[in-house]
Amino acid sequence: MTTVTTGGGEPSEFVLEVSGLEVSYETPVLHDVGFTLAPGERLALVGQSGSGKSTTISAILGLLPGAGHVSSGSVEYRGENLVSADPLRLQALRGRSIALVPQDPMASLNPSMRVGDQIADALRTYGTSNSAEVTRNVVRLMTEAGIPDAENRRRSYPHEFSGGMRQRILIAIALSGEPDLIIADEPTSALDVTVQKQILDHLQKLVTERGTSLLFVTHDLGVAGERTDTILVMNEGRVVERGTPQQVLGNPQDEYTKALVKAAPSIVVEREANPTAAAPATAAPATVAAASATAAARTGSGDGQDGTTSANVLEVNDLHKVYKLRGRGKEVHALNGVSFTAKRGQTTAIIGESGSGKSTIAKIVLGLEKSSSGEVLAGGRNVDATSKVERSILRRFSQPVFQDPFSSLNPMWGIERIIREPLDVFKIGSQAERKKKVAEVLDQVALPASMLERRPADLSGGQRQRIAIARALISEPELLICDEAVSALDVLVQEQILELLRQLQSGLGVSCLFITHDLAVVANLADDVVVMKSGEVVEAGATRDVIDRPAAEYTQKLLAAVPGAGLLNA
Template structure:
């Protein structure tokens, strides 16, 4: 049954934020994270707040619920929830409101669930704390809560730990906790940013159904403009702590008025976007399985990589049946082109990339790099191969040594392979930083001092250090905001033009793949279900699974001019 909002006068918003400013005290002095923010949220409405990292969107949300870090405080303004000002409210009052009246679904489900406590126990704590269950009936209500969040076998799931859940299941558990007390307002902070498009759609559909049945208002924090347009009735755009534009969602995103909003929309990948590479000449269908299809193309294709009947089987301890991660996959990568492998988590795309990088060995099948069998490479040939094939990983922070300066990080492969003198290597590092549009002054800094986009540029510079011919990009922009994402994708394109690089691009984000790829290979359950040129995949998908993936992209029907 929908929650009552009888305390509100007719037409009064459930949440009223007026002239709010938030300040953080740092060693370098105060940082004004939010300045003069005004917004309203009506009962039952979904409002999306969008913007880059550091725009103030999450800070605004955390100020609303009184969960700012210890060095943060609201310095000005009021936050009225059902007419009650929450700014300066006693912690005892805020504890009652949190969970009971305002729920929260945080961004990272793994770090926000207690790893040593069972899922059911964590939901039970919420129910008991707010007096919505007794010790006698709490187990039954936990199961009902998990089932309402769309988790199958809720009774068994309640007995499991977070590490036994997939990413989508963990996010459902957080949604269950956030909605356990039937709150009047739910704050969802990037609730699906790390999930595949199909899982994302399932989670958002479930969240929409549950909040709709409860009459819950939703404050959706996201950098995904397509998601905002699809799921919210109104959008607030923030930049540098201020609101630059707000209004009806589709109107804001289809006809943005402010330059910043226009730049944000232009940078957002969508299936309507054109390929970043401008050449429109017809391409032979090289990476279609089986590889022999390339030989039938009207134009001869110089393939830098050829993969035939590749299979990887993992033996699972304690189970009789083996797990087939990659099942009889065949594809090729033309020299100087970008081949993308897409699919959900568990589809086998990253395992395929790891085999090509020779990080793990295949169970069967053949991989040839420049005509050489990768499986047989040893000694000097293997060293040569590792210099010619370089990776760019998903997380630019964990893939960079936090104890090394940027100069040492980029220089490390040069020193390992004894490329040039110390002076020549320093000059090479400066050139690489220039190639990725970073100043030489960055050389003395550490990864912790860089933004996410800057760290990813450093990772790209390191991958370029040995002048490779093939770069394997494993989800290289999935953790970045749309503007930074756009910059990195454009950088990859420009570097490909300049150096004739070939890319194997692993991603679950089909909108990004549309921008960067020449060819697309779609994987599901370890098998290659469809492979064709990017244009063919996005305009005329043949396999039902490919069509399902495309249909799951948030905002894919928006009429956005790019």
């Protein structure tokens, strides 16, 4: 093994060596964590939320929050002890030598700066001063990170990009210092499979060509299995299992690891379509005059113009959405003639790459955006209704569950008020009746009544997502619109939320429009699937047909890009 030159300590064969690491706040939260990372090695830390993964990398970078501190053990970078290093030395190492690709781009990007300027700032910090060279490298880094039309898009602001595109900007910034150790904290959790593959391929190229080491924190066992040499499984602040991907995922020994592997969704379609539902969704809308009693009775919104109730909870017909780019006289066609239907009492998934138009459809259905042309019927009613009564009915008809529950829940409110808010807005029931309804819906999402006095910051990610679902359910909508609702969750919590959605659909008859980039989630949850690319529908039908027998070349490409399918589906 190659011996690396140190930055002040003794020569070491490792780029990173963690030994006996204990991190404490009031009490220890990490216990005797140890591992090594050789030049060019790829190591994954996996485990559920709270297992200690992020605390470990914060300790390595010297970025432990608040009273957090390393209470024992050591962290050595190229033989240099980082635990005892002064802040200026750590600051010099971060970025140029040890780069971090964080998970949340909106918390890391300056919303008031153009993205190209933010990448340029990093390049200048690392020694590039020539303006023309800076601009060339900005375009190169954005292109390498998978951002199309980088020459023009470098002038855009973070809010003008999708979540996946913003993550690519963070990766471009991290790569600007040409580090020899990259710490990637869930860098692809918000990305679709084809962009994920592109990013992972690029990281792999750095590892291969430059000997860059990669410490990869992820809840995606498929990514860990396919893209790393070694997997460390963490639980409650301890390393409980380590080995090659074949050993850890193919033949796990620890009971916790077995539970993780079992909970990981596979690309194999296991869910049979609801036999009571109408025919599969198609790429063209169709109103089926048939009774659908339960949901229509809840809100009185199921009647079409002819007085009948459609078997489709949602009908999208020739939908277009055009955005004008500020100051450039250009237009972006986010949706271009989109048509599909979603059936009552079932889950219809919309899948596609970042920028394919998935979230734009959700915003239009929810009334948060206006279409440029076309028609969307929710329960037979046009979502562009202008009367106050119609708008009120439509707001109750569809309720959202967003990707990040922490940003969609008011941090200053208690959980009871958060869940109760739709009842207050729609003036449903008396105070006593609202209080009773809150208790009922909390029970439906399998949370204890003691949760009502707490605030979002006191809850785990999975608990916050359950609260978001409870809030969406309390006004008894016919349609839940879940926009990447499980993409940021670890596999155990994700499996719990998906099972909750299945149970709610079975028990309440609620329909679900599930927007996701995760084909494995689609295979295990959705009855029908709509595949989108560049604002157009390329394929639609029953999930089993689309997954097992994809007709479109693009769908085949998506399926081929799913990481770790061989290990997890074995």
